[in-house]
Amino acid sequence: MPATSTPPNRPRSGPRRDEAARLAVLHAADDLLVEHGFGGLTVEAIARRAGVAKQTIYRWWPSKVEILLDTLIADSEKTLPVPESGATADTVRGYLRAFARFLTRDPAGQVLLALIAHAQHHPDTAASLHERYLGPRRAREREMLARAVESGEIAPRLDLDAVLDALLGPLVYRALTGSSIPRALVDTLVEDLLLPRAT
Structure with missing residues (x-):
C-alpha cells in the first residue's frame, strides 16, 4: 500500500518547518538586506523572493x-x-x-x-x-x-x-x-x- 504524503504546498501547523522553505527565507532575507538595506527589507519582499506565503513567515518568525x-x-x-x-x-x-x-x-x-x-x-x-x-x-x-x-x-x-x-x-x-x-x-x-x- 503506497504511503500517503502531505502535499508540498500545504501549510504546516505548529513549530515544524519545511527545511527548503526555511533556507529559502534565510537566503532571501540575506540577499534583500544587501540590495536594499535594513529599512528597505520587508517581510512581504522576503516572502516574494523566497516563494512562500507571508503568513508562513509570520508563523515561524515574529519579525x-x-x-x-x-x-x-x-x-x-x-x-x-x-x-x-x-x-x-x-x-x-x-x-x-x-x-x-x-x-x-x-x-x-x-x-x-x-x-x-x-x-x-x-x-x-x-x-x-x-x-x-x-x-x-x-x-x-x-x-x-x-x-x-x-x-x-x-x-x-x-x-x-x-x-x-x-x-x-x-x-x-x-x-x-x-x-x-x-x-x-x-x-x-x-x-x-x-x-x-x-x-
Whole structure:
C-alpha cells in the first residue's frame, strides 16, 4: 500500500518547518538586506523572493529581525567559526583577520552591522541580538583567549572581556563607518594588547 504524503504546498501547523522553505527565507532575507538595506527589507519582499506565503513567515518568525538573526547565526558558524583548538597569538590573529573579512566582504557581515545599528534605537533588537548571537559568541571568544593565556602564549594587559572589546571594537567601528580594515591594524592590536613586552 503506497504511503500517503502531505502535499508540498500545504501549510504546516505548529513549530515544524519545511527545511527548503526555511533556507529559502534565510537566503532571501540575506540577499534583500544587501540590495536594499535594513529599512528597505520587508517581510512581504522576503516572502516574494523566497516563494512562500507571508503568513508562513509570520508563523515561524515574529519579525524580520529574528529572520536576520537566524541567517547571521547559520552563516557565522560556517564562515566565521571561533577556533576551538589551538591556543596561540597566531590563532587569535587569524580569527581577527577572518572577522575583518567577514565584516567587510561577507553578506552575513552586513547583516551583523545592520542589526548592531538597529539595536541602538530598539531595545528589543538589542536584547535579542545579545541573547542569541553576541553573548554566545563572546563566551567562545573568551574561551579562546583563556586557552592562550593558560598556555603562556599571550599576556593581555586587560581582563578578557575588556581586551575583546579593545580587539573587536575598532574593527566593527571601521566597518560601520564604511572604512577598510588594514591588515596592519589587526597586527598592531594583537601586538599591543596581547603580546608580552620585551624587558
